[in-house]
Amino acid sequence: MRKIPFSVQILLGLVLGLLLGYVARIGDVGWLGSTLGTVGGLFVQLLKLAVPPLVFTALVVSVVSLRGVANAARLALKTLMWFAITALISVGVGIGLGLLVNPGRGVTLDVAGATPPKKQGGWTDFLSGIVPTNPVAAFVEGNVLQIVFLAVVVGAAALLVGKAAEPFVELNRAVLAIVQKALWWVIRLAPIGTLGLIGHAVEAYGWDLLAPLAKFTTAVYVGCAIVLVVVYPLVLGLAGRLNPLRFYAGAWPAIELAFVSRSSVGTMPVTQQSVERLGVPREYASFAVPFGATTKMDGCAAVYPALAAIFVAQVFGVPLRPLDYVLIAFVSVVGSAATAGLTGALVMLTLTLSTLGLPLAGAGLLLAIDPILDMMRTATNVAGQALVPTVVAAREGVLDRAAYDSAGRRDLTEPDPVDEPAGRPGPGPVPGDRTPVPA
Template identity: 55%
Template sequence: MSTAQTSPAPAARRRLPAWMTNFGWQIVAALVLGLVLGLLARGMGHTEENPTWLGEMLDLIGGIYVTLLKAAVVPLVFFAVVASIANLAQVTNAARLAAKTLLWFAITSLIAVLVGLAVGVMLQPGVGTGQTAPDSYNARDVGWLDFVTSMVPVNFLGLTVKASTSDAGAVVASPTFNVLQVLVISIAVGVAALKVGEKAEPFLAFSRSMLAIIQKVLWWIIRLAPIGTIGLLGTAVASYGWSTMGTLVKFVIAIYIGLALIMLVVYPLLARAHGLSVRQFFSGVWPAFQLGFVSRSSLGTLPVTQRVAERNFGVPTGYASFAVPLGATTKMDGCAAIYPAIAAVFVAQFYGIDLSLGQYALIVLVSVLGSAATAGTTGATVMLTLTLSTAGLPLEGMALLLAVDPIVDMGRTALNVSGQALIPALVAKQEGILDQARYDAERGDVMADDDAEIVEARAQDRADTQAQMVGVDTRP
């Protein structure tokens, strides 16, 4: 008689705490740790002139993470736009989608700059300083030609090289990419590929494959965001502290009030007006919001913003891959609307200059039309230069604001990426191509990899959405 042997039951798999596995909790923990380490470095006497070992380490960690993000930006923008143009060509309402996207970019920018002006006028952050305009100050005309010339590619890669002299007297060449030029090049290449037709199919297939590969690499980089967060936030706190703002405290408060009004009032109202849940908007956009806050880079956050639009908001992939990269270079309610509006009012008040209605109108015009120029240079800095020049205000006022720029830049970027995810959802809802079930679904970890079943279901969802756009039923 044989005796049946039973193998012992496997030990129950021990689950790790949520903060160790969930991307959102990892970011929150990193924010706390970065703040603590930054304050510790500050307490050790860290300054930009006399850095401490802890401050330098935090700066090194944050700098490496930002460098990794920037390294993938150019190929991501190029292949994403080329692939998205190819995808949009397969639907019947491609032109309408693009037109509506740009229209909503302009509408929300207009609302944001008006809110910024109202906040600046009501709070008066620069009043009471007793300062007068510098003796060297002269009103300067707006360089409108800069908008046009910045869009003309100097070469196929949009690559520019700036030469500088080091302390040792050596000439150092620093290559940079003009992302606006890369965007123009990629649009031209995408349209040309469509005009070529069948002969360009291998190139379009290659572009889609490269986009998938680049996105996978970027997911790996984004997974390092908690480590980068510690360095980025720690460096900001160690370098600037909380008490060094001085008279700029009211300016910082005014900026964040303006950002909060857009994020907590305007965006929810737009979502509700389109029949979308406000609660789902906040829970869905949170991954992009928090990464934009700590990375201070709309382009660096682009992979997460696009995934939020597709996975959390239910925007069709073909449209999202067009609208989100476009928004990452031209849709900046924080950097190109709220910030320059309040900053212009602050500088005028600081120097005791009364703004006329015409000057206010110029500020609005530049903020709405000039956001595209932010892609080619340093974002908010170029917008501030254009705004102050247009309104006839002293450019010397920029030096006052650069001291607190890292602090306000966090909130600006977080608002930028939130708008870049929301607008495609609004347009998709208007066009009837939004996956409402996905928008209303319970939120998961947007950074988690898809398993086979989700991949299959997602592919079918895309086919259904595409079929809805062209009027074909794909299910058996």
């Protein structure tokens, strides 16, 4: 199988999944449908299994690694700034498209039977949920937002402690390398996981369920596509003076895996590999990519909640005021960490609806088609997570332009251990530092 390019393997899994799902649906083959669901579910479970240790160790190591980067604070602030800028543009696309197509107008659904989802988000829940009452419980429950908080605090403390914390940092590096190795085995199963996930979606949902929500589904895909093929290329060209085609050639393995896995965190090793191949220094990429995988969600936290809020308001007959659209933008930029890089954007949606005072039962109307929407949303998320470090590195003069221009000419390969060079020369000097940054 290694002789077949990984992207071709994914495509074959996608096509075969569509065919098997269609056969299971029209032929009423119950065992085939349940098998497809089991295969896809196991793939997602394996990805989720690696999330807590991967997020914690990656962020601890990345925060400590900033010690070797000159102007680290400047790079971190620029990263956050571009996270916010691209999120604001993306939510603008969602709002504009929602006002143009009116996704909920004319839709007839049984709103009386809709119930609020069990898992909801609110500002008080979001803010109080950042700090764990029990650090062990955060890992047991898989609360990524709390794990991120713990990792950043522990990493910053280890950075300030210095030499005495080196054994702890080395332990985290070792655990990160082990988790990445195990996760890579899971990533190699992505073609089989794709077959199961797509096949189950076709068998379980079909057109009968999608038909009433076809306009909304199309709007989400079109909105994410606008961000991918219009907004991001403009940012690359105007802000980074970079060729967008080279960016997508280098970032494609991560975007493709994100589409089928529906997990930004599960895709994180591939995203970091892609970003480094695009010429971003490893020390900076090891901070920006893990941080982005848990907070940078242009699909799940910008385009989708904007369109979903307009959809719910129109279905329930609630008029939205100009201030409400400002609130949507504010929630998207500030609250995107609530999605936490896991499959689905339910918490972010309920957070947006509760802020606007819209019926939370509206989120229940969209739960059935959420897996189908989540594929395109997550692909957009990961593209943005690769875009921002690339643009910041280009603007700060630390991007390896030769590596960027040659990106995408190699197939997906297993990443090197975290403490070794990524198969190419070191990233070179960082502005303000006249000595090369150690690889």
